Amino acid sequence: MNSEIAKRVTVNPVVLNPTQPRQSASPTILKNLKHVSGYLHSPLVCLTFDDGPDPVYTPAILDLLAMHKIRAxxxxxxxxxxxxxxxxxxMLSEGHTVGNHTYSHRHPWMISPGRARDEVARGSEAIQKITGHAPRWFRPPHGRLRRAMLKQVQAENMTTVLWSHSIIDWGPMGTETGVAQRLHDIKFGDIVLMHDGQRxxxxxxxxxxxxxxxxxxxxxxGITAVTLDQVA
Ligand SMILES: [Zn+2]
Known part of the structure; x- marks a missing residue:
C-alpha cells in the first residue's frame, strides 16, 4: 500500500461525528479498510445512501450502480x-450492504429514551424479516448520537457509521453545481453521504x-468504491 493511501485512510475516519472536527474512528473498520486497500493496490471509498428505499430513486440509483459496476x-x-x-x-442481490437508519427517522434528540431504543430495534427487525440477517451497521438520523440508541446498537452488535464527506444533496445547498463540486471533492478513504430517499x-x-x-x-x-461489508 503506498503512503498516500495510508495517509488518507488514517486522516479520514470511518466513524465520526459530522458536527465536530474529524476524530477517532472504529479501529476494526480502519484496520480492515487498510488491509483491503493494500490487497487491491487501490485507494478506497465507501459510498452510502440514506433514507430509502424509495420507489422512484432507489431503482434508478441501483441501475446506475450496476451499469458502472459500483458497490455501495x-x-x-x-x-x-x-x-x-x-x-x-x-440491494443485497446486487452486492450492496444494507444498514439500519432507524424505523421512522425520528430525530434522536426529540424522543424518549425508550422510543429511541425502539426506533433502532424496529429498524433492525424490519431488515431481518426481509433479508434473513440482522444488520451489522447503524447510522442515526441527522447523524445525531444518543446514549439510549447507542446502547441498543451495541446490544445488537452493530457498529455506528457516520461519514467523513457529505454531498449535501438536500436543502438550499443541494444545488446541481454544489452537488457536482462535492462529488468531485471525494478523497481516498472517504465515507460519502448521499440520499436515495425523498424524505x-x-x-x-x-x-x-x-x-x-x-x-x-x-x-x-483509480478509486474503488467498496461496501462496508467488504472492508470490515
Ligand atoms: Zn436520514
Missing part, C-alpha cells in the same frame, strides 16, 4: 423497507443525474 451501502428506514421489501432484496428536503434526483460523472471520476483516479 444503503442505510434504510424500517418503515420504507416494509413498504418496498423487493428493493431491499435487490424531508432531499434532492435524490441530483444524485441520479450526477452518478455517471462520479463513476467517471472514480475510474480516472
Amino acid at each position: 451501502s444503503f442505510f434504510v428506514l424500517g418503515e420504507a423497507a416494509e413498504r418496498f421489501p423487493r428493493l431491499v432484496e435487490r 424531508q428536503h432531499n434532492h435524490p434526483h441530483l444524485i441520479v443525474q450526477q452518478l455517471p460523472k462520479l463513476a467517471e471520476w472514480l475510474v480516472q483516479r
Whole structure:
C-alpha cells in the first residue's frame, strides 16, 4: 500500500461525528479498510445512501450502480423497507450492504429514551424479516448520537457509521453545481453521504443525474468504491 493511501485512510475516519472536527474512528473498520486497500493496490471509498428505499430513486440509483459496476451501502428506514421489501432484496442481490437508519427517522434528540431504543430495534427487525440477517451497521438520523440508541446498537452488535464527506444533496445547498463540486471533492478513504430517499428536503434526483460523472471520476483516479461489508 503506498503512503498516500495510508495517509488518507488514517486522516479520514470511518466513524465520526459530522458536527465536530474529524476524530477517532472504529479501529476494526480502519484496520480492515487498510488491509483491503493494500490487497487491491487501490485507494478506497465507501459510498452510502440514506433514507430509502424509495420507489422512484432507489431503482434508478441501483441501475446506475450496476451499469458502472459500483458497490455501495444503503442505510434504510424500517418503515420504507416494509413498504418496498423487493428493493431491499435487490440491494443485497446486487452486492450492496444494507444498514439500519432507524424505523421512522425520528430525530434522536426529540424522543424518549425508550422510543429511541425502539426506533433502532424496529429498524433492525424490519431488515431481518426481509433479508434473513440482522444488520451489522447503524447510522442515526441527522447523524445525531444518543446514549439510549447507542446502547441498543451495541446490544445488537452493530457498529455506528457516520461519514467523513457529505454531498449535501438536500436543502438550499443541494444545488446541481454544489452537488457536482462535492462529488468531485471525494478523497481516498472517504465515507460519502448521499440520499436515495425523498424524505424531508432531499434532492435524490441530483444524485441520479450526477452518478455517471462520479463513476467517471472514480475510474480516472483509480478509486474503488467498496461496501462496508467488504472492508470490515
Ligand atoms: Zn436520514
